[in-house]
Amino acid sequence: MNAPQSLPAAAGCPIDHSALKTPTGCPVSQQAAQFDPFGDGYQQDPAEYLRWARAQEPVFYSPRLGYWVVTRYDDVKAVFRDHETFNATVALEKITPTVPEADAVLKSYDYAMKRTLVNEEEPAHMARRRVLIEPFTPEALKEHEPMVRRVTRQYVDRFIDDGHADLVEQMLWEAPLTVGLHFLGVDEEDMEQLRRYSIAHTVNTWGRPSPEEQIAVAHAVGNFWQLSGRIVDKMRATPDGPGWMRYTIRMQKEHPDVVTDSYLHSMMMAVIVAAHETTSHGIANALKLLLSNRAVWQELCDDPSLIPGAVEECLRHNGSVAAWRRLSTRDAVVGGVPIPAGSRLLIVMASANRDERHFADPDALDIRRDNASDQLTFGYGSHQCMGKNLARMELQIFLEEFTKRLPHMQLAPQRFEYLPNTSFRGPKHLRVEWNPALNPERANPALLQSREPVRLGEPSRQAIARTLVVERITRAAEGVLLLRLAATDGKPLPRWAPGAHIDIECGNADLSRQYSLCGRPDDATAYEIAVLRDAASRGGSAWVHEQLAVGQRVRVRGPRNHFRLDEQGRRAMFIAGGIGITPIAAMARRARELGMDYALHYCGRSRGHMALLQKLAAEHGERMQVHASNEGRRADLPALLAQPGADTLIYACGPARMLQALQQATAHWPEGALRVEHFEAEPTTLDPSREQAFEVELRDSGITLAVRADQTVLAALQGANIDVQCDCREGLCGSCEVGVLAGEIDHRDRVLTPAERARQDRMMACCSRAKDGGRLVLDL
Missing domain, CATH: 2.40.30.10 (Translation factors)
Structure with missing residues (x-):
């Protein structure tokens, strides 16, 4: 793909910035100049297409798009987290400006789409979210499981004996729409029209239609708008009936200033798209990915308890929402790059989900990945998708149905095509084939009666092992x-x-x-x-x-991994005490391979008690110093660390006493120079007589939980089916870290540094608590 030839290159830059009216980010690299989210490379695999960016230019300006593009996990998450600096008002802004003729068509339909939960600012957004979220909670969603199973079964029944199918055309587009309509409380009679209108809405907002196409799209969007209004009007006549839209109508009576008439109409249209298209694409992407990795597919067929973890991994590896958009309200810095106020950002979650800095071996499909639910496909922070657990339920049930009834299904030869747009992605067609004579239910009709439990929170520890x-x-x-x-x-x-x-x-x-x-x-x-x-x-x-x-x-x-080696660092000092050599050994070996300037200090009672000693001596030679206590060679840490080393990072693992001594000896070093890994912790059994109960408010979920005196925050969160990773449950591994927006924390972990604790903005949910029984507000 070549940079636009019509633009003369400025000095040191392939783009003529004098022709641009938006922030330029000059100089723009050649690769940034070539970035095209509508091209086949991005559509086929956004993460692979942006691999160069994650490695070389994680935040760059795209002159073709007029957006800053953010590609790494931590940066994407930081943008989502800071909704004041990066607001969502441009989330539904048209990527391609509408031609006047198309605007006139929309006006003829009285099109007046307002901001909704996706693209409105605070404080209006959170006020509405809290009023409307209850039907989306895991407990409330349980009542919809029989309906989802029934719809799924009905669609598979239509082609189970055919031996071939285009799953997108014959099921994966319509079935999630049917589920979404049931959830909203909409009759199915308008389904075919809604299907066409939903596609048009996607092209209108995220695509690049030609002027002629824009006019046709505008007619479809106008019809979509009018049909949505008619559906809302019908629901007003029966407000006590089922469905989220009728729930919203009832909430309007209680909160008329929060849920207005125009808001109801706009939400009807927006939620149909949100509940339908992302789930349709999500299951199509998941099936394509799993059937392309036959050994993994077979594992799911053999052990359906792995399906919840597989859903999280498919959402991470090949999610349906590739990117989202934000607007900077003030000058900011993302990933070390200055972003001017008024800039538009394309935050590419598909790229962030394959960032090796957060996910080990990110390109591998690992259905036992223990942090797969860290994926950002549903977004993060205050605008995280409210319907995420409904989507999880659908994906789990769809996968269960296919692995149970068509384990021998295979991808047919085909080239996958995608509807060109920046944000939503899924194949237009998914052609599969199988031998109907081998359908398991022919030999075992009782197979159809089996049911796997749906997990709407963290996959079980058993399943990810x-x-x-x-x-x-x-x-x-x-x-x-x-x-x-x-x-x-x-x-x-x-x-x-x-x-x-x-x-x-x-x-x-x-x-x-x-x-x-x-x-x-x-x-x-x-x-x-x-x-x-x-x-x-x-x-x-x-x-x-x-x-x-x-x-x-x-x-x-x-x-x-919570103890990474900075491979871009110039100098490193490795200090290990006893069995703490285990992570240090691999880090020092990697430093040697990179040609890094490093030194290794290994401390122990005696050489006989020091594991891997001979191998390390052979690998590192004079760069390693052995401090054996029985030889009178204890490490003099104050002397060793008396002078802060320029560009030097210290990596240490060992007994608590040694790490405490290191913290004292490096107090005058730059913050962050000492990086430690603990390998021991105190038992975390709570004594209720010494603890106080307290409350945690989940800002994004809109709920408040009581944490008993004999209960951890982690247990309270998981009891409410809130997604929180965990491993050691001892404050040792750092996997259950949650953000804290308000309240004073009683830190009890062995992960955070004193400086990190002092900031009072994060805690380990497995052990830390609210100080003196206070109230904590969590970023969940």
Whole structure:
């Protein structure tokens, strides 16, 4: 794809910025100049298309589009989070300006679309969201599950014996619309018209129609508008009937200033699109992805309990909402790039969802990925999709129906085409084929009676665990075992980066421990961990040393990484104490491979107690110093760290006493120079007699939860089916971090630094609490 040839290149830049009326971001790189979200590359795979940007230019200005493009996970999430600086008013703004003739057509239909939950500002948005969200909560959605199952079954029945189908045309477009209409309380008689109008609305807002196409689209949008109004008028006659729109009509009586007449009409049209198109594309993308990865598809057919996790991974890997838009209300900085006030931003969630800085081995389809629900396909923050759990329910039930009834279904040869637009993506067609004679229900009619439970929150810990076999156990040092864990089927394991750890179930699902990976990241055949026999073991290390044997199978979650090596750093100092060498070993090896200037300090009681010592000495030579206490060579940390090193980052893992000493010795170093990994924590059993109950308000969800004196915030959140990741439940791994908007936190974790705690803007939900029984407002 070439840059526009009609624009003369400015000095050092391929774009003539004098012709532009929007912020330029000059100089624009050649790749930024070529960015085209309407081209086939972006449509086929936005994440792959923007791989160069995540690596080289994560925030760039697109002169073709007139938008700043944001591609990395943390940056996208930061934009979503700050709704005051980056408001949603341009979310439904037309990418392609309307020609006057099309405007005239819309006017002839009295088209007067107002702002809705998607694109309105605060405080109006949150006031409406809180009034209208109750039917979208997991508990309220349970009543719709039989309807979703019935609709799904009816559509599959139509072609189950044909041996072939275009799933988009024959099911995946209409079925979610039917479900959406039931949820809204709309009769099905207008479904075919709504289908056409919904497509037109997408092209009108996010596409690039020609002037001639705009006129035809405008007629369809106008008809959509009028039909939506007629549906609302019919519902007003029976306001006590079922459906979210009638619920909204009832709420209008209680809150007339919040839910106005014009708002009702606009929401009717907007929600039909939101409930329909994103789910239609979502299941089409998921089926395409799973059927292209046959081994994964077979796993789901064999074990349907994996489906909730597969849904989250499909939403991450190949979601239906590729990007969203925001407007900067003031000068800001995103990813280190200055963004002028008044700028428009295209925040590409599809790219963020494949960012290796947040997701290990992001291009792999891993249905056991333990942080897959961190995906941003539903957005994040105050404008996160209200219908996310309805979509999850549909995707889970659709996948259950297909894996149960058509496990032998395959993709037919085809080239996938997409409706060109910036934001919503799904194939126009999805052609599949199978042998009807092999349909399982022919031999086993009872199969149709089976049901898998729908999970609308976090996938179960059991479902995201993978089974590995103990391939080898060797003695790594006094009291230390080195374990090599391999896949039971010989397939490659998910890749990992230095600093990552895995969760191992130590005999049962309720007892799990984290162990850092110390092998080679490029070895996809197995994971290696070193486990110290702890005299004060609460079950983990004792089980490994006393009961684990070669050939035994263990359940593992992860890998997950909260202790990453900054590979762009110039200098690094690695400090390990005892078994803390496990993450440090992989990090130091990577530093050597990168040609980084580094030093490794390894502390221990004696050389006999120091795991991996010989291998490390061979790898690092004079760059490694051994501090063995029995040799009188204790590390003098104050002397070692007396002078802050220019551009130096310190990575440390070891006993709490050593890490505390390091914090004191580096107090005069720049903030953030010391990066630590803890490997021990105090038990988190709560003593109700010493704790106080308190409340947490979930700002985005619009609900308030009571946290009992004998209950953690994490337990309260998961009890309400709120998506929160977790691993160790001991304040050790950092996976259950949640944002805090207000309130004073009683921090009890071992993850956050003193400076991070002082900011009072985040907490670990598994252990930290509200101070003195106060109230916390969470960014959930």
